[in-house]
Amino acid sequence: MNPLIQSSAAGQVKITAIKAMELADHRTLIKIETDAGVDGYGECHGSGSFARAAIAALEGPRLPHLGLIGKDPLAIEVHFHNMFYAYPQRGRVTRVLSGVDIALWDLAGKLLGQPVSKLLGGNFRDEIKLYSHCGGGDMLDKAAWRDRVDKLTGDGRGFTAFKVDIHHVLGVPMQQYSPSISPEDARNVHRSYTLAREAFGDDIDIIVHCHNELDVPSAIRVAAAVEHIQPLYYEDPLAPAYSESWTALRRSTRLPLFTGENLELAEDALPFLQNQAVDALQPDLINSGGITGVKKMADLAALYRIPVCLHNVSGLILNMASQQFSAALFNCPLMECSARADQYQWATQNPIVIKDGKMKVSTAPGLGLDLDQDYLKAHRAEGEPWWGR
Structure with missing residues (x-):
């Protein structure tokens, strides 16, 4: 030895x-x-x-x-x-x-x-399906949407799912509380996501991305405005802590609900699972107790047959940690990834490889980092x- x-x-x-x-x-x-x-x-x-x-x-x-x-x-x-x-x-x-x-x-x-994935019990998969992000700009113009999608889908990485942020549509700063979505706002949301679906086509999944900024009536109104595009998830429409607002929204829409990046430990996730308030959890290894804390959360989610899709918008180390964790998680259909995660220059070996919308899982010891x-x-x-x- x-x-x-x-x-x-x-x-x-x-x-x-x-x-x-x-x-x-x-x-x-x-x-x-x-x-x-x-x-x-x-x-x-x-x-x-x-x-x-x-x-x-x-x-x-x-x-x-x-x-x-x-x-x-x-x-x-x-x-x-x-x-x-x-x-x-x-x-x-x-x-x-x-x-x-x-x-x-x-x-x-x-x-x-x-590799960390082996310490966690072994790999259920050797590559992780990813979803990425759609930037801002003119969200109500058809030509702008075509150009945006051409750039997103033409970079060679092959992502097949993207978040589209509602704050870009509403023209407000990210995470600014927007308690009252007016009928005009709802029409703009409907138009923007309709254009997104037309530009992306039916083979690309769309996540309707909020930042916990809506009240319940507004969240219901937005859900109605985007239901026709059949989004993959409706993310973080309400305040992050569990409340009966989430179950009220659940009763009012058929959209798959998605939250978790601001849940700190497993006990914060438990009421969402017990009340079947979400269709998937999205913890973040940095926000939610590291690998150990999120493993506890994911094990709880597995008992309720709820998938876990890691939130991941940070640097190289979080990307490597997220891929190792996701590989060892059976209830992990996909993982978030910034569009240029494979361009970080922090390391000398084992660069991130993204191809066909998937990230290859490193087999090197630890997180696979050689900084x-x-x-x-x-x-x-x-x-x-x-x-x-």
Whole structure:
């Protein structure tokens, strides 16, 4: 047996540091260092300084037994409990500690010489079907829609499903609360999505994409306006937490409902499942407790025969983590992916491969990452210290 694998399996490897660094594109990376010289990487939301503060609080003197430094990196479930339940921080802190969890899985795979998907139980698939995004512009012009779709479908990646954002149609900033959709707004929504269907044709799926900005009457009105295009999903029309508003919408439309990117842990997803309020869950590994937290959510969803399609709009590390997770999840029909996820230059090996609308699953240890440290150093956010030093 490889001595490194043998020592890690025996629990002899210890965590020596947890660091964070923000890149110029405002992606923030997590790095876990060990006394074996092997590092694990994750990705989180928030600035580098905020991530470092959240990590420092976890590792602080008040509750030293909950920290990770000096501990076995393979005790992932223990660390998850300590980070998310014994140290019950939520909101922005969740989005940092989720990145720590992702880094632990990357580290475990490297120490054990296995891809994360195998540590999660093995691959149900070796490539992941993807859906991507449709940009803004003139959403009510037929020629503009033809041009938009030609660009989206002509890039060689072969995506067969796209999100179309309602805020582009309404002409409001993303996530701005829009409680009252007027009849004129509804007609514009109807026209825009009709043009989208005509331009995409019947072989491309459309997701009607909201950002939790509607009230119940408006959500019902929008659903009626787009029902004729038979969207794949109606995403995030209502406030993210479960309420009876979701079941009211469920009773009022035949559209498949889709939510989850802002659900933090499995208990937040449970009422959606118990009340059959959605047709699919869309957790985000960064927002929802990392790989460990989302695995718990996905296992619950499997009991209710609800599919899970990961939300994924961040950088290279989240894309690699999402593909590893999705490969090992039997109830995963597809995964979100930014249109140019295969163009990240953070790594020197194992680039993301997208072909025929699918992402090939890496078989390299951990998340399959070999980060280019020189590139990262040259592309830090302004004033950002090198790995927090």
